[in-house]
Amino acid sequence: AKDLEFPPGFKFGAATASYQVEGAWNVSDKGVSIWDKFVHDDPATIVDLSNGDVACDSYHNWERDVEMAAELGLDYYRISLSWPRILPTGFPNKISEDGVNYYNKLIDGLRAKAIEPMITLYHWDLPLPLQELGGWTNPLIADWFEDYARVVYTHFGDRVKLWLTVNEPIVICDATYNSGVSAPGYLSPDIGSYICNKNILLAHAKAWRLYDKEFKPKYNGRVSLANHLLWFEPYSEEYTDLAELALQNSAGRYSHPIFSEAGGWPPGVEEVIAKVCLEKGYPRSTFPSFSKEEIELVKGTYDYYGMNHYTSSSRRGADSLALRRRPRPTREDTLNPEGLRKQMAWLKQQYGDLEIMITENGLPTYDGLNDTTRVDFYKTHLEQVLLSIHEDGVNVTHYTAWTLMDNFEWADGYTIKFGLYEVDFTDPKRTRTPRESAYYYSLHFCSSALLGLSSASDLT
Numbered sequence: 001a002k003d004l005e006f007p008p009g010f011k012f013g014a015a016t017a018s019y020q021v022e023g024a025w026n027v028s029d030k031g032v033s034i035w036d037k038f039v040h041d042d043p044a045t046i047v048d049l050s051n052g053d054v055a056c057d058s059y060h061n062w063e064r065d066v067e068m069a070a071e072l073g074l075d076y077y078r079i080s081l082s083w084p085r086i087l088p089t090g091f092p093n094k095i096s097e098d099g100v101n102y103y104n105k106l107i108d109g110l111r112a113k114a115i116e117p118m119i120t121l122y123h124w125d126l127p128l129p130l131q132e133l134g135g136w137t138n139p140l141i142a143d144w145f146e147d148y149a150r151v152v153y154t155h156f157g158d159r160v161k162l163w164l165t166v167n168e169p170i171v172i173c174d175a176t177y178n179s180g181v182s183a184p185g186y187l188s189p190d191i192g193s194y195i196c197n198k199n200i201l202l203a204h205a206k207a208w209r210l211y212d213k214e215f216k217p218k219y220n221g222r223v224s225l226a227n228h229l230l231w232f233e234p235y236s237e238e239y240t241d242l243a244e245l246a247l248q249n250s251a252g253r254y255s256h257p258i259f260s261e262a263g264g265w266p267p268g269v270e271e272v273i274a275k276v277c278l279e280k281g282y283p284r285s286t287f288p289s290f291s292k293e294e295i296e297l298v299k300g301t302y303d304y305y306g307m308n309h310y311t312s313s314s315r316r317g318a319d320s321l322a323l324r325r326r327p328r329p330t331r332e333d334t335l336n337p338e339g340l341r342k343q344m345a346w347l348k349q350q351y352g353d354l355e356i357m358i359t360e361n362g363l364p365t366y367d368g369l370n371d372t373t374r375v376d377f378y379k380t381h382l383e384q385v386l387l388s389i390h391e392d393g394v395n396v397t398h399y400t401a402w403t404l405m406d407n408f409e410w411a412d413g414y415t416i417k418f419g420l421y422e423v424d425f426t427d428p429k430r431t432r433t434p435r436e437s438a439y440y441y442s443l444h445f446c447s448s449a450l451l452g453l454s455s456a457s458d459l460t
């Protein structure tokens with residue numbers, strides 16, 4: 001990949017999510033989210049007994065965040081909106097002026113530095129009142145989400161052109177209900193997870209269609225969702241079918257209904273799940289079907305494919321049907337950057353020549369500011385992106401590093417560090433310091449502005 005180059009117009013960004021960085025969990029009239037409740041009810045569910053009450057305090061430090069995005073020379077910065085910060089009750093009967101102001105300042109601050117905001121509507125911090133009505137297992141949530149989306153598009157649509165509805169539905173539904181280690185903390189493996197699966201696709205579809213019909217004509221932005229894609233390799237040839245089934249059951253369940261020509265659940269998956277349900281003693285399949293109208297509602301609701309990628313693993317057991325925990329990058333993944341390329345080739349083969357935006361990719365490291373393992377991760381993964389473009393003809397146009405700065409890593413609290421910038425969580429100011437990987441990413445991939453970063457690195 002040495003001589004290959006990124007095509008002109010290819011864009012580089014970094015991402016964060018509201019609950020992981022904002023803090024200010026009870027400022028002004030902000031509503032309580034399921035994560036606020038989860039961490040306060042039982043602090044021991046987070047490995048270091050921490051929470052996101054303050055986190056990076058980006059609610060107060062947003063100017064520094066914008067400055068960092070500019071230091072790196074990012075083309076865009078991917079953030080998420082806290083639904084309960086904007087709608088304290090979860091419903092648009094009340095819109096928080098303070099919440100809207102906060103995001104206006106952040107969006108305008110980025111745009112003033114020529115950094116495009118990319119915005120996710122939902123990155124896991126559901127308003128608690130909605131959870132009390134069943135959250136993602138209540139089919140009405142598709143309408144609630146559409147109503148929230150309307151408020152968001154109305155307030156920010158004039159300045160935001162890149163949208164994601166939901167971040168990682170597979171984690172929201174499968175991993176969460178299968179493990180209980182993420183909010184809302186309920187275990188409902190074969191039931192809640194599947195109902196959530198269907199409802200979240202309907203919610204996405206309604207929010208996409210709303211934009212397409214009412215906002216796209218005047219604002220001309222683009223909307224998709226960010227799928228967490230796990231790449232499964234067959235352990236050996238005899239496991240080829242199993243690996244494919246694992247792909248259909250993970251990537252496929254959240255992609256086929258939207259991105260395939262036929263729509264609906266991926267071939268074979270409904271049958272396999274029905275069989276497993278009977279084996280487990282359920283009198284009928286717990287996996288909800290789509291009606292014909294629902295298939296049509298969901299099909300084609302995308303402007304590009306948003307892809308989060310962290311792990312690639314080999315499959316040789318029946319466990320390929322259950323996503324038990326939120327997958328996290330392992331050393332195996334670091335050594336397997338080819339998984340990223342293979343996964344994009346699979347997407348192209350399954351759903352045709354889609355525009356792909358890599359909406360997250362990153363690695364936790366433990367080597368402090370001199371994070372050579374992360375540098376190596378970005379180097380080897382970006383090489384694979386180049387090969388995808390030049391060798392496989394994959395139309396990938398954006399690459400997003402997870403994450404701009406260390407933050408509250410869900411059930412792992414502050415023990416796991418993914419940041420291009422280190423954050424000092426013992427310092428009330430939450431001082432941020434660039435790591436080697438920040439210099440590397442900036443110098444090699446981002447625009448040459450490089451403001452504050454030009455002198456410090458000796459990387460070549």
Ligand code: FCB
Pocket residue numbers: 017020167168171228308360402409410418
């Ligand atoms: C992804 C999440 C993101 C972050 C990274 C490490 O699954 O979208 O919030 O936790 O993993």
